[in-house]
Amino acid sequence: MRITFPATIPEETDPTSGRDTVIVEWTVHLLANQPRKLWGFIAGALVAAALGWTVFQSWVGAILGGGLVLSAVAEFLLPIRYRLTSQQATCSYGLARLSLPWSSVRRIIEAPGSVRLSPFGRPSRLDALRGVELRFGPDGSSGSREIIMALIQRLASCSTSRTDGPGAPPCDGDNDAR
16 A cells, blocks of 8 residues: 555655654544443542542542542543654643654554554563553544554654564664663
């Protein structure tokens, strides 16, 4: 399959120029695909609010309890906006803003429905806490798997499409934390 748009990176886009050019943006809303799960989150927030009220005997405790549960599932409840630019990959939802410069990408980990950009050259327990996970949009959209993987291959410092195995070759400049 040949991808010409938006996987074509403009010629004036130079990662060393300091200008950050947006190449592609897309949005994924996990709740829209699984609306029944909302009732479980509401129940959990109500239980946490009731426990907050019981323990602290204050409406502040109730609000904190419910709010903490809702903030923990914000990635599921709120639309997630993804942006690939000439300088970095970004994921944002609610108050969370996660980004990873292309020069820091050491490993590309494919999973069903998503890809994770990791700053570690080898598998690490910190993979879940560091890096950016990009969920694919529907086929035919600007966030489809084919388009995003083609862009990642061009923009990331790694040149392999799948480096998630123990014998996978690391990228040049590998400096992972252990």
